[in-house]
Amino acid sequence: MNSPIHRLTPVDMINLYAESPSAPARVGAIAVLDGHLLVGPVGGLHLDAIRRTLDRRLRRVPRLRQVIHRGGRFSGRPVWADDPAFRIERHVRQLRLLRGDNLNDLAMRLVVQPFDPAHPPWRMWFITGMPDHRVGLVFAMHHVVADGVTTVRLFGALTDATAEDTIGAMIARPQPPPSWRALVRDNLGAKFAAVRRWHRPDLAGWDSLRTIRNAPRTSLNLPVGPRRRIETVTVDLAAAKQAAHDHGGRVNDLVLALAAGGLRALLAARSERVDGIRLHVSVAQSLRGADELDGPGNRSGGFAVRLPLDADPHVRLRKIVRESAAARRIQPPTTGNSLLVGLSRLGLLRFFSRRQKMINVVESNVAGPAAALRLMGAPILEVVPVGTLVGNLTIGFLALSYAGRLTVAVQVDADRYPDLPALLTAMHRECATLMPSTPPRTEPIPAELTAQR
Secondary structure (H helix, E strand, O other), X not given: OOOOOOEXXXXXXXXXXXXEOOEOOEEEEEEEEEHHXXXXXXXXXXXXXXXXXXXXXXXXXXXXXXXXXXXXXXXOOOEEEEOOOOOHHHHEEEEEOOOOOOHHHHHHHHHOOOOOOOOOOEEEEEEEOOHHHEEEEEEEEEOOOEOHHHHHHHHHHOOOOOOOOOOOOOOOOOOOOOOHHXXXXXXXXXXXXXXXHOOOOOXXXXXXXXXXXXXXXXXXXXXXXXXXXXXXXXXXHHHHHHHHHHOOOOHHHHHHXXXXXXXXXXXXXXXXXXXXXXXXXXXEEEOOOHHHOOOOEOOXXXXXXXXXXXXXXXXXXXXXXXXXXXXXXXXXXOHHHHHHHHHHHOOOXXXXXXXXXXXXXXXXXXXXXXXXXXXXXXXXXXXXXXXXXXOOXXXXXXXXXXXXXXXXXXXXXXXXXXOHHHHHHHHHHHHHHHOOOOOOOOOOOOHHHHHHO
C-alpha cells in the first residue's frame, strides 16, 4: 500500500526558489515567558521535560515531523514524507543569553542558520540568562512549511491552549515516502486534470499589475544581505482599532500609516524625496477559509498599496484607507502569486526578485490569540513575529495582535539600516499622535532590558 501523497503547492515552491544562502526564507516568532515554572531552583532549564512535552504535542502538527522528499525525474513537485530518524533533541535546544546581548539580536542570528535537509526544517531555542526569571523562546521554520496564519496556529498548537493529549498515546510509526512509480502516476494524473480544467487567465488581474510596475526609486530596494535586525513598536490593540475606525479604516490601515510615517522620516534623513511620492507596499492577505485555518503550507496572496508619505498623520491615514480599499477591490489577491509561480517554473524567480521595480516594502498583519498562551504552565508574556526578506526588499513590517496588544515588528537587513532609530522614533511619534490616550514607549530601550519588552 502506497503512502498518501502530499505535494508542495506551486505557492510553497516560490519560497524554495526565491531564497538564497544570504537570504533564507524563514518565518517564526520570538517570545518571552515567565520562566518560574520552566527553570529549577539553581537556574537550570527543565529541558528534558520541555522536550518530552513538545514531542508529545507534535502529534497535533505532523508536518513538523516531515521532510521535503524529491522523488526523481518525472515525479513532479517534491512531497512531504515522514522523517524516519526524527529526534526532538535536534529541534529543541537551549542557549544562554550573553551579557551585553539581547534577545532580538540573538534571535536574528539563529533564524538564518541553515536547516539540515535530511530532517524537518524547523528549530526552537529556549534562551536562559535573562532578567527577572524570564525565558526567551525563538521558533523558526522554513517558509515552505507555513505562511503567517499557519505559523501562529502551529505555535499555538504546541502550547497549553489545546487540551493535553493522552500521555500514553503512541506516535504513529513513520511511513516510507511514496514510490517513484506512484509519484510519476500521480504527477501525470495531475497534469491531465490541469489540462481539462484550463480556462482563460483573468486579464483584469494582470492589468492591475500595470498600475504598480514602476515603484519610486529609493534606497529601500537593494540586494538583501545575510544579517538581520528586528525592532518593535507595541500599542494597545483596542486603541489601535479605535484610531483606525475613527478614520474609516481597519487596523491594517493604521499599521500602514505607522510604517509610512517611519519611512518618511527615514528617507528624509537620507536626503531622499518624500513629498509627492507613493511607495509601493505588498500587503499579505490570507486566502484561507474558516475551515482551512489549521491546514499546513502557504495559502496567502496579497495586493499592492500605493503608500502616501504626507506629513500630517491624520491626512495620511485617511488617504491610506482609500488606497487600501481601492487595491482590495481592483486587485485579485492571487495575481502576484501567478506571476511568481510562472517565474519559478522558468527558473527566473531569484533573478527577478533581486531586480524587481514594482514593490518597495512588504507588510503583513496576523490576528493572534486574544488571551495569553501558556507553555507547561508558564505564561507567554509577549510574541514578536518573524518574517522573510528576499530579493531586493530590505525592510518589512509585520504586525501581530496578541493578548490585547498590537506589536509591529520592523525587520530589516542590518547592514542597510544603521539609521533604523530614525524610523522607530518617528513610528513612536505617530502612535502618540494617532492614539494619544495610550502613547507607546518613546524613549530608547536599554539593551540589557530589551528582553523584557
